[in-house]
Amino acid sequence: MFRTTSHDSALEKEEVLYRQLGSLDAEQVAVALLELSRGDVNLERAAATCLQYLNDEDRCVRQCAVNSLTVLARRGAPLDLRATIYTLQRISMNGDDLNGSIPDALVVLQGIHLSRERWVQPLQDDYA
Numbered sequence: 001m002f003r004t005t006s007h008d009s010a011l012e013k014e015e016v017l018y019r020q021l022g023s024l025d026a027e028q029v030a031v032a033l034l035e036l037s038r039g040d041v042n043l044e045r046a047a048a049t050c051l052q053y054l055n056d057e058d059r060c061v062r063q064c065a066v067n068s069l070t071v072l073a074r075r076g077a078p079l080d081l082r083a084t085i086y087t088l089q090r091i092s093m094n095g096d097d098l099n100g101s102i103p104d105a106l107v108v109l110q111g112i113h114l115s116r117e118r119w120v121q122p123l124q125d126d127y128a
Contacts, residue, residue, distance in 0.1 A: 010040040017041070021049065026058040033061065037068035043077035054087060062091075063098040070105045073112050081113040 017039065020032040033053060036046040050072065053065035066088065073079055085106060092102045 013039060014041045018049070026056075026061050029053070029056075029058070030060050030064040033064040033068045037071035037075075043072055043075060047072045047077040047079050051084070051087070054091060059096075059098065062096075063101045066098055066101045066105050070108050073109055079109075081109055081116070085109050085113065 014036075017032045017035050020028050023029055023032075033050060036049060039046075047069065050065045050068045053061055054069075056062050056065065069079070069084065073081070073084075088102050088106055088109070092106075097103055
């Protein structure tokens with residue numbers, strides 16, 4: 001299990017998590033993915049890492065990657081939301097929704113995507 005002392009810096013914790021991702025133990029990888037999404041880390045790097053684990057052979061790791069992507073998106077990680085949504089839809093169409101993780105993530109990601117599009121490109125009728 002991942003444990004650090006309070007005097008560790010955020011960068012040291014992040015590097016420990018990335019080293020933990022190299023483990024052959026799926027449980028350690030899953031825990032590291034979840035910790036990355038909740039920690040004080042580079043959000044862009046964490047999101048890219050989670051995307052890599054969407055095709056992992058271990059189901060638990062895939063599920064943690066999906067959940068972590070959702071958390072990172074909520075935290076404002078610079079994700080290509082359209083590509084991420086498309087990827088999750090393709091995985092779901094292959095018959096594995098990971099116990100509801102993918103549909104839940106899709107609802108969140110689509111909501112964030114619509115919200116960003118609305119604020120970036122408001123409708124002209126709103127100014128009439």
